[in-house]
Amino acid sequence: MTSTEAAPPIPGTGVDRVDGRLKVTGAAHYPSDFRLPDMAHAALVRSTIAAGTIARLDAARAAAMPGVLAVITHQNADRLRKARRNLIFPPPPPPLQDAKISYHGQYVAMVVAETRQQAAAAARLIEVTYDRAEPVLTPEDPAAKPRSNPYFIDMKRGNPKAAMAAAAVTMEGTFTTPAQTHNPLGPFTTMAHWDGDTLTVYDSTQNPFHVRAVLAASFGLAEEKVRVLSPYVGGGFGAGLRSWPHSILAALAARTVARPVQLSLTRPEMFTGIGRRPSTVQHVKIAATRDGKLVAIDHESTSTASMGSDSPYPVTHGTTAAYACPNVAARDKRVRLNIPPIAHMRAPGEAEGNFALESLLDELSYELGMDPVELRLRNYAEVHPQTGLPWSSKALRECYQVGAERFGWARREPAAGAMRDGRWLVGYGMAGVTYSHYQAKCQARATIRRDGTAHVASGATDIGTGTYTVMTQLAAEVLGLTVDRVTFELGDTRLPRAPQAGGSGLTAALGSAVHNTCVALVQRFLALVSDDPGSPLQGCAIEDIVASDGRLARGDDASRGESYAEILERHGLDELTADGDSAPSRAETGVLVGSLVVSRMGRFGRKLVGASHATVPAGAFGARFAEVRVDPDLGVLRIARIVSVTDGGRVLNNKLARSQIIGGTIGGIGMAMFEETISDPGSGRVANATLGDYLLAVNADVPDIDVDFVGEPDPDNPIGVKGIGEVGLAGVAAAIANGVYHATGRRIRSLPITIDQLL
Numbered sequence: 174m175t176s177t178e179a180a181p182p183i184p185g186t187g188v189d190r191v192d193g194r195l196k197v198t199g200a201a202h203y204p205s206d207f208r209l210p211d212m213a214h215a216a217l218v219r220s221t222i223a224a225g226t227i228a229r230l231d232a233a234r235a236a237a238m239p240g241v242l243a244v245i246t247h248q249n250a251d252r253l254r255k256a257r258r259n260l261i262f263p264p265p266p267p268p269l270q271d272a273k274i275s276y277h278g279q280y281v282a283m284v285v286a287e288t289r290q291q292a293a294a295a296a297r298l299i300e301v302t303y304d305r306a307e308p309v310l311t312p313e314d315p316a317a318k319p320r321s322n323p324y325f326i327d328m329k330r331g332n333p334k335a336a337m338a339a340a341a342v343t344m345e346g347t348f349t350t351p352a353q354t355h356n357p358l359g360p361f362t363t364m365a366h367w368d369g370d371t372l373t374v375y376d377s378t379q380n381p382f383h384v385r386a387v388l389a390a391s392f393g394l395a396e397e398k399v400r401v402l403s404p405y406v407g408g409g410f411g412a413g414l415r416s417w418p419h420s421i422l423a424a425l426a427a428r429t430v431a432r433p434v435q436l437s438l439t440r441p442e443m444f445t446g447i448g449r450r451p452s453t454v455q456h457v458k459i460a461a462t463r464d465g466k467l468v469a470i471d472h473e474s475t476s477t478a479s480m481g482s483d484s485p486y487p488v489t490h491g492t493t494a495a496y497a498c499p500n501v502a503a504r505d506k507r508v509r510l511n512i513p514p515i516a517h518m519r520a521p522g523e524a525e526g527n528f529a530l531e532s533l534l535d536e537l538s539y540e541l542g543m544d545p546v547e548l549r550l551r552n553y554a555e556v557h558p559q560t561g562l563p564w565s566s567k568a569l570r571e572c573y574q575v576g577a578e579r580f581g582w583a584r585r586e587p588a589a590g591a592m593r594d595g596r597w598l599v600g601y602g603m604a605g606v607t608y609s610h611y612q613a614k615c616q617a618r619a620t621i622r623r624d625g626t627a628h629v630a631s632g633a634t635d636i637g638t639g640t641y642t643v644m645t646q647l648a649a650e651v652l653g654l655t656v657d658r659v660t661f662e663l664g665d666t667r668l669p670r671a672p673q674a675g676g677s678g679l680t681a682a683l684g685s686a687v688h689n690t691c692v693a694l695v696q697r698f699l700a701l702v703s704d705d706p707g708s709p710l711q712g713c714a715i716e717d718i719v720a721s722d723g724r725l726a727r728g729d730d731a732s733r734g735e736s737y738a739e740i741l742e743r744h745g746l747d748e749l750t751a752d753g754d755s756a757p758s759r760a761e762t763g764v765l766v767g768s769l770v771v772s773r774m775g776r777f778g779r780k781l782v783g784a785s786h787a788t789v790p791a792g793a794f795g796a797r798f799a800e801v802r803v804d805p806d807l808g809v810l811r812i813a814r815i816v817s818v819t820d821g822g823r824v825l826n827n828k829l830a831r832s833q834i835i836g837g838t839i840g841g842i843g844m845a846m847f848e849e850t851i852s853d854p855g856s857g858r859v860a861n862a863t864l865g866d867y868l869l870a871v872n873a874d875v876p877d878i879d880v881d882f883v884g885e886p887d888p889d890n891p892i893g894v895k896g897i898g899e900v901g902l903a904g905v906a907a908a909i910a911n912g913v914y915h916a917t918g919r920r921i922r923s924l925p926i927t928i929d930q931l932l
């Protein structure tokens with residue numbers, strides 16, 4: 174059985190990106206592409222110490238440079254207000270307000286000039302001297318104090334300690350994962366423009382309404398006075414979920430010089446200015462019976478956070494949902510350091526936690542002499558193990574089965590070091606994934622015009638995932654229009670309110686809103702003809718009709734119907750519009766703190782995040798299989814192939830869904846082998862802040878990736894989807910590390926896996 178046979182019929186499978194042509198022809202405008210008349214440019218100066226204060230700042234030479242319009246520092250910047258606390262996406266402290274420095278790379282000055290080059294040249298002439306304090310840069314520093322995470326995300330069930338003491342087999346290990354940088358290709362840019370006390374910004378963001386709230390608060394404006402536009406975003410990976418100081422600074426610059434100002438971050442600035450994946454140190458203990466039944470898991474992680482603004486980053490939470498184990502403790506600590514702010518990064522927490530747990534399970538499989546897939550099946554969580562509630566849907570077993578079959582797992586020799594291909598040691602490794610999504614409230618608007626076209630809109634963003642395309646498909650499906658007759662508009666806070674493109678939850682949230690809105694629009698048409706004797710649809714309810722070819726017809730007699738255009742014309746209308754929304758998911762095991770608070774804190778937590786529903790365990794699932802090759806003399810690791818099978822619920826667009834999983838897998842290869850944001854131990858300066866020095870998986874590192882989907886449409890939302898934006902990354906690092914052990918007998922517990930570890 175392959176999933177293609179098992180999957181339900183999918184309208185619009187493989188539809189090309191509706192924005193593809195615009196993107197390849199340059200007609201899609203990213204924030205850095207917008208130009209306004211009289212637009213000036215800003216450039217930033219960053220701190221060269223990680224802790225201390227500015228002792229002296231001399232901007233005289235910079236101010237005298239050609240083209241310079243203003244130099245803004247903490248000495249002359251307008252006072253900015255602190256934005257309101259946001260639990261999930263904490264806003265930055267207002268920039269350039271005092272002389273205090275808490276990380277290397279913090280902005281200390283901004284130059285506004287006629288051209289970008291003039292601004293950058295003048296910025297270099299600003300002289301700053303510092304009173305340097307001793308920075309705390311690593312969790313090992315005695316001055317670093319790990320503390321409990323303040324976000325109520327620790328979980329416990331049963332009595333892990335007692336179960337551990339009585340168990341036949343126990344394993345433990347310490348695993349580390351490094352800081353990483355998102356590195357979207359598009360430079361994060363804010364273009365700001367004031368008209369009186371109305372602020373318009375074009376911004377690289379995954380979260381326009383959040384940026385609007387932060388800008389409004391910073392400048393003491395009502396939110397309606399701020400408009401955030403982000404029709405195209407050149408990648409995000411989580412870097413665009415929070416709001417960042419440069420966006421506030423662009424608006425400040427524009428107000429100061431009373432002209433539109435564009436502020437585009439340089440690549441090195443992208444390493445300090447828009448968040449990073451925190452590093453983690455994780456201690457995991459597991460206990461099992463000799464026949465492979467897990468009896469206890471204890472998972473503790475300490476992840477890094479900045480001094481100035483923290484963000485919830487749950488690493489161990491996924492461990493509580495992954496297996497049917499009666500005694501589990503999961504604790505997240507964090508340690509504040511003099512490092513740039515952290516941010517969620519694709520599969521935040523889950524990617525790191527999964528690496529530790531799935532690696533240790535692999536160790537257990539060797540200890541027990543049991544096949545790694547079999548070990549996971551023996552501990553299959555038929556119900557959500559923390560709550561005992563049934564999953565909304567779960568096809569993880571099929572992920573293992575289909576993945577093992579496609580991979581040829583049966584050919585694996587059980588012993589480590591037993592498989593060779595010439596000089597290469599060959600290893601087969603695998604990992605399982607339980608991944609939760611977070612679905613927030615969402616609104617949309619849909620209009621059908623007399624020319625038979627539809628316009629559907631919501632203020633979400635498409636960060637390259639295909640939101641424009643699948644929303645167009647969903648609207649076309651409900652309205653009975655071809656895809657080319659539907660336009661989907663997004664990326665503007667004047668449109669109906671949408672949540673962030675993140676937490677693997679936007680397709681579910683926005684898709685459900687689009688679905689509900691289009692249903693409401695069809696109902697408006699039916700209401701219009703309900704007492705219209707001229708209509709063959711008179712008196713029909715929505716259940717009685719079908720929509721196709723721009724026409725509503727009776728389900729029992731397709732010849733009796735009429736087109737949207739005919740209805741509008743007869744009623745003297747140019748168009749008909751409906752507003753609609755979707756409720757937050759009932760999903761309980763979300764990776765983002767909102768749903769974690771819900772699960773941990775019951776009704777109070779629910780109130781805190783605005784969720785009112787009873788909770789249902791929901792999520793995507795996956796199995797990852799990797800074949801690796803290791804050269805025993807040179808320590809070179811190559812990935813030969815990866816099979817990635819995902820239960821993502823209903824797949825709306827096979828082409829885009831595959832792309833999401835392939836992209837996630839490549840991120841997982843990067844995590845396993847390459848990506849690490851390295852800081853100079855003395856100064857805290859990011860030492861590899863270029864795309865030449867920060868290693869990403871490139872084409873030569875990426876093998877054949879075989880992607881498949883299993884599972885059923887999920888009943889948790891009307892369109893049947895689960896989030897698949899992040900699940901593809903999770904499990905890949907563990908599958909590779911487990912493959913490396915199988916090839917070499919060497920257990921690598923510290924990412925990335927580098928040559929020196931394999932020699």
Ligand code: MOS
Binds near residue numbers: 517519674676677
């Ligand atoms: Mo994702 S880290 O929720 O953009």
